[in-house]
Amino acid sequence: MSRTPDTWILTAHCPSLLGTVDVVTRYLFEQGCYVTEHHSFDDRLASRFFIRVEFRTQADFDEATFLAGLNERTAPFDMRTELTPPGYRAKVVIMVSKADHCLNDLLYRQRTGQLPMDITAIVSNHPDLKPLADWHGIPYHHFPLDPNDKPAQERRVMQVVEDTGAELVVLARYMQVLSADLCRKLDGRAINIHHSLLPGFKGAKPYHQAYQKGVKLVGATAHFINNDLDEGPIITQGVESVDHAHYPEDLVAKGRDIECLTLARAVGYFLERRVFLNANRTVVL
Amino acid sequence: MSRTPDTWILTAHCPSLLGTVDVVTRYLFEQGCYVTEHHSFDDRLASRFFIRVEFRTQADFDEATFLAGLNERTAPFDMRTELTPPGYRAKVVIMVSKADHCLNDLLYRQRTGQLPMDITAIVSNHPDLKPLADWHGIPYHHFPLDPNDKPAQERRVMQVVEDTGAELVVLARYMQVLSADLCRKLDGRAINIHHSLLPGFKGAKPYHQAYQKGVKLVGATAHFINNDLDEGPIITQGVESVDHAHYPEDLVAKGRDIECLTLARAVGYFLERRVFLNANRTVVL
Amino acid sequence: MSRTPDTWILTAHCPSLLGTVDVVTRYLFEQGCYVTEHHSFDDRLASRFFIRVEFRTQADFDEATFLAGLNERTAPFDMRTELTPPGYRAKVVIMVSKADHCLNDLLYRQRTGQLPMDITAIVSNHPDLKPLADWHGIPYHHFPLDPNDKPAQERRVMQVVEDTGAELVVLARYMQVLSADLCRKLDGRAINIHHSLLPGFKGAKPYHQAYQKGVKLVGATAHFINNDLDEGPIITQGVESVDHAHYPEDLVAKGRDIECLTLARAVGYFLERRVFLNANRTVVL
Amino acid sequence: MSRTPDTWILTAHCPSLLGTVDVVTRYLFEQGCYVTEHHSFDDRLASRFFIRVEFRTQADFDEATFLAGLNERTAPFDMRTELTPPGYRAKVVIMVSKADHCLNDLLYRQRTGQLPMDITAIVSNHPDLKPLADWHGIPYHHFPLDPNDKPAQERRVMQVVEDTGAELVVLARYMQVLSADLCRKLDGRAINIHHSLLPGFKGAKPYHQAYQKGVKLVGATAHFINNDLDEGPIITQGVESVDHAHYPEDLVAKGRDIECLTLARAVGYFLERRVFLNANRTVVL
Structure with a gap:
């Protein structure tokens, strides 16, 4: 290995x-x-x-x-x-919103060499996580969303991806739906972490949906994005058992670890060239 | 314990x-x-x-x-x-179709005392599993389904439940949907095993659905039945990881163990009086 | 919860x-x-x-x-x-050597409030992790080990524990054996993470031992320290499957996540007052 | 797959x-x-x-x-x-003592074709499991142990292995230590299930040892036998979490499922030609 x-x-x-x-x-x-x-x-x-x-x-x-x-x-x-080649380090752009657990985890794994990548930029629709980026010395781009001109924001995102030569974009709890146009441009090289065992609980607030259904397992799904929301090819999934005493906020808290681990595993597979697209599925060798 | x-x-x-x-x-x-x-x-x-x-x-x-x-x-x-009371053994009726893995597992656990229950009858819409019932000395009722008179078959089922004083009915891969009437009569005392991580892949052929979606985890859900198909309160769930090399038949095979274990765990919780209905959820103490 | x-x-x-x-x-x-x-x-x-x-x-x-x-x-x-009382935050001292993964993880969980504790000091026999402590604004004490006077170093450690009023000491991959005297003083309030499934692979280099034995599962054990090395009461354990392709360095890398999660879970149990000493075992309610 | x-x-x-x-x-x-x-x-x-x-x-x-x-x-x-070749079914001899859970599980998996093998004989030092063998129509050899002439019993065992052309011997909770001579004769083709996470808790009564140590995980190890007791090359291991409320008899009961699953998985790997001896370790492809 x-x-x-x-x-x-x-x-x-x-x-x-x-x-x-x-x-x-x-x-x-x-x-x-x-x-x-x-x-x-x-x-x-x-x-x-x-x-x-x-x-x-x-x-x-x-x-x-x-x-x-x-x-x-x-x-x-x-x-x-x-x-x-030996020692190759992929250039990666990370997109975030306000939650920092996945970003913090990826930064740690980059810093220690566990994930052989260079994070060239962090892009967010919020300013909140700039200090974390600063401490790691990584450029942080705050591109707020203009509800009247979403394409403008996405063009700025894509510009960063191109300027920094990133081959991979990681949506580390980025809470915006990408346009079909951006999805197409990033086809096969943008990984999202969704906080449910897809295809269960697609869309918003999956842990709250999970609470309502009374499930006894919650999980996370790392998948390539495509323009059918939360339907992109799955790379890997993680799971945790929960019980009746887990209120929605407990599911959210419990889910953070499994989100971090699942996303990091997917990124690791990608960087090690283990992931292949196979129509709407993946092969992971 | x-x-x-x-x-x-x-x-x-x-x-x-x-x-x-x-x-x-x-x-x-x-x-x-x-x-x-x-x-x-x-x-x-x-x-x-x-x-x-x-x-x-x-x-x-x-x-x-x-x-x-x-x-x-x-x-x-x-x-x-x-x-x-101490040493209490619940009377249980098991319903099956043709698949025998869950039945075989429950019979074994009854025989060895791991599940403190008396299986009073096995009811099926097919004759196939009679030899297995015979070897364990348990009455086997073959009640074929008359497509023109499904209620008649269900009345025979209910008659067995009542005659044998069963407090629990276990649907051990019984491949028929129960009527709303029977669901109501068995409310809170009929446990089904569904071969997916509900609410994902409700309905028929969940492993084939799972293959199409390319999931990396499959599982099983033990739940109380209610008249909203595959939506009854969940008691426990089990999971297994799979990969690209699992064709649909592999998922079916892989799922058998987790179905057995998940159903046996749910029945055990019920028999130990650990399961409480809490609206459409359960509390398991 | x-x-x-x-x-x-x-x-x-x-x-x-x-x-x-x-x-x-x-x-x-x-x-x-x-x-x-x-x-x-x-x-x-x-x-x-x-x-x-x-x-x-x-x-x-x-x-x-x-x-x-x-x-x-x-x-x-x-x-x-x-x-x-409500909102109580325990005072905690963390001891480390050179490996930073558990420390980084605990600092993150403190910062986000997931672990309701105040880390009052970080103590190490090496200077390496000071920058990490600095970024989180936590005092870092570098107490090198004098091979001729180990008790002196331990007195300095204990002084910090007492001065900061810490009720818990966490050995987050602290690579020194504590003296019987210090173990006694910290009885029931010092948690260590050992990187094996104790009692398998006690002592040094457990992942290398695990490789030699060809095990297919590796894990970590969080336990109270006592003066019988790696024999203290176990609080919780975590596990990961591995295969023939994992060389010793892969086991080390793979183990980091499970060490972090296992130690964080143990600390969380302690802070939530779930852990009780029961002779050489624990009860976790 | x-x-x-x-x-x-x-x-x-x-x-x-x-x-x-x-x-x-x-x-x-x-x-x-x-x-x-x-x-x-x-x-x-x-x-x-x-x-x-x-x-x-x-x-x-x-x-x-x-x-x-x-x-x-x-x-x-x-x-x-x-x-x-396609459709090949290996001839297998199973050795048991009194516990029937692993045998029952293997017989079920043979009967349903999940494990492509022909069990040619069941050998035991006790008569207890004969009815189970009979129901499956498999010859059962009761070879009691003469404490004064253990080699004689082992010769009878080996005779059955040779007469039936078995390529694999499965020790499905056979509670006797094989002699060095028999181990050598069966080198690389006899799989044992030990009810602990080896190398932890070697020898007798591992669940009782586990209780004394207060571990929070118990497991099972399937390994090739060799003449160093419980030290043979490990094929696969399984694990379950337990807590303070598990008394020794609960660990025994809990362990049965994981023993069955772990042994069946090892036998399946062997039959699918996935297992290779690699000195005192295994490679499983």
Whole structure:
């Protein structure tokens, strides 16, 4: 699971076809790559193939040459490949509103290196969490929402994402619905944490809904956003048991830990190149 | 948790009022009862009080006298009390269709004494599980469903419940919706196991629904039936994590264990007098 | 579980005897106290009684008068009582070495009010975590260990505990063994987090021990310290599943979350007056 | 996870070396095998490679030819390969004493096809569980222990294993220590369930040990036997939380479910060819 400092990650996916595994593993062998972990899955209902390989390289390994050769070889399979070098740190933008537990958790995991990412900016529709960002030395952008011009605010958000070269946007309890336009632009690279076991309790105030229903388990769902609210592909979910003595505010409090853990796990999977979109589902290798 | 062989259980509930705890504990003390476990909860949103006490008695303890005195004392509180003697075994009717995992599990737990109940009858709309019932020496009633006269079948079911003096009916994967009439008759004493984390995936084929949604957790919900399908008060829920490699049939297979465990836990809570109805929710002490 | 702002907590324990529940509940009733939650347990093997009650009071409630009366009434039972007023915040000293995850977690939970405590001081044998303490505005005492005079360092620690009036000391990954003398002084009020499922893997480097044994579950144990290393009464434990791909450093990383959660839960139980010592075990109501 | 009816499983392991993945995947491709799932792991501390592949074959696939070719190709790697055909059912002998919960569970899972095995015999040092075996139509051998000649009893056990061609022996709460000789004969193909979270509470009466220590979690460990008692390589572990109210007999009762589930999971992993011995640890792919 932990990798030596010279470990690369190769991921790929394509339509199901005889030879998908072999085309990858043979090329790796020919290039002198030493495979330390290999996981592939062929989804027989979706007819789609997914592969993730960790490998170490020879001294004379050249990334560009390797990729060029790989893509030539895999072209007949319509395979989309991604290569992640050792020590790579993804650039990430975090969006928040007022609740700080998920942000605090992500900042801690960045600072200690547990999540190999660089948070390039924190964007919020409220000013409240600026001190927390300041202490970690991360730019904080307060973009208030103009109810008459929501697109304007989203353009500013997108500008930050582009300017900082972020490949991932994390909605760490950002309490606004993104427009269909922004969802499309961030397709497959924006992760939201919803505080319920989706598809149960979609929409607002899920813990209050959960209290009304008298459930004995509450949880959180980390998912890619799409333009169907709280319906995006699920990456991972977490759960906690509760009982009759949990009033709505207790569910809210209890949920914070599981929200943090579930979101951090999803972000970790993404950064380690474990997550693949598979129509409205995900494959996590 | 385990009780000495001379332990009684007293449960009660009533509207919230000053003195609800004292009226019970003082009476127990006056009657020389030795309290070994006491749990009470006053629901401040529902304004309702719930109490469960385990106690041992003096040699001259008389159940009828005790109850008469208790009810006189608690009458001003509009308190409904229930007293369960040591070694009490509830009479239970189990309803099944074709799936046998929950039935097999309940029969095992009855046989070994883990669930202190006497299964007085097994009722099914199919003949398939008769051999299993026979091996355990329990009467098996095959009441096929006449699509033109569903009430007739339900009358036969209810007749068995009444004839055998069953206080609890367990729907152990009984795949028919009960009529509003039967639900009303069995209000608060019929437990169903639904194979999803309600309120997610209500209705038919929940595991297939779960697969479509790509959830990463599946579960089961044990709940009292009411006439709003799959909306009855939840007693307990269980959960298992799954991944992309679980096809619908894998979810079905994976779910069996958690269905068994969740249903057995709910039945155990009921038999130990831990479950209280609290409007559309439950209190489990 | 959550309490209205006028809720008191009363706890007590004493040898088992007829009347222990009644003496408490009757007095509460006579004083006009409204009980919202009551949990008592009589340990039949240890012959010891434990009780925890949450209640609201009348306008004219006087703490001193109440306690005097209570203690007079409960004296024949040799009952030790403790009364915690609404909004009470315990004073807590935290001890750390170099690892910051548990400290960071506790500071966050203090800041957000999730743990109702005032951290009066952070004590360490290393200077590393001072910046974190500074940001939260909490005094940080760096007391290096003099291998030739360990008692001197412990006297300085104890001085801080006494000077700040701390009722609880939390060893948040403090990597030194306390002397028998200090253990005795902190008996019943110092909580340690050990990074294994005690009693498995006592002593140093438990994750490395766990790797050698090839376990498939790792965990953490929060326990009261006593002078038998890693043998103090256990308050709560947490667990995570791992597999063959977890090298020792992965177990260390994986364990951090469960250490934080387990320690925070134990501290929360303590602050809510849920934890009772019961010889070398605990009762958690 | 579920497989189409024409799916083969290939597993292999060998010392770490460049080309281990390629030699397998290339051969599969050349033989026209369609890989549906592939998982390989190279243990950098043990310097050992493990691989498990599921694949479908062409119409003209011949097992013997395939294996001969594979073994020729992989010989330079000192690779040990195993090929499991579609629909394969392993022959299994189960050993029990008096407790029936694990046996009952395994019999149920065999009967319903959840565990693809044929239980060829049940062996016990007591006669008690014969009726259960009879109902399932499985030969039951009562081999009492002669304290003066334990080897004689073990020879009879081993005779049954050999006569029935069993590849796996499951100790489903068999309460006798096997001799070093028998352990060696069954090396890597005998799975035991121990009712504790090993290495905690080795030896006799682990739940009573657990009660004495006041642990808040109990569990079960399924492991290969070896001649160091309760020290064999762990396959999987399960866990349940408990509290102060669990007396030793409650721990015993609570543990039964987790013992059943943990043992069934281990047996399932074995039957699906997921378990590899890796010195005193296991790899589970």
